[in-house]
Amino acid sequence: MVGQVYNIPMYEYTVIYERGKDGGWGAYAPDLPGLGVIADTREEVETLIREGIKIHIEELRAGGFPVPEPSSFAELVSVPAE
Numbered sequence: 001m002v003g004q005v006y007n008i009p010m011y012e013y014t015v016i017y018e019r020g021k022d023g024g025w026g027a028y029a030p031d032l033p034g035l036g037v038i039a040d041t042r043e044e045v046e047t048l049i050r051e052g053i054k055i056h057i058e059e060l061r062a063g064g065f066p067v068p069e070p071s072s073f074a075e076l077v078s079v080p081a082e
Helices: 042-062
Strands: 002-005 008-011 016-019 025-028 036-039
Touching: 016 042, 025 042, 036 042
Parallel strands: none
Antiparallel strands: 002 008, 016 025, 025 036
16 A cells, blocks of 8 residues: 655555564565565564665665555454364
């Protein structure tokens, strides 16, 4: 989805956060293939993925490539635990 903040067009990409078995964190944006980050804490990975998305889009534009439209979404699904 493309939104606006203070009249500035904004892309809104879905980001998936995953906690690793070692306690670290990873994140990726399904609509931006090749972009993934890892860090020791969730706070760090949140910062890195935001920076990564911005840089990824800048590099796509600089290379003359189209910027993918956001199209993914995530949802929590509840199922019985027993």
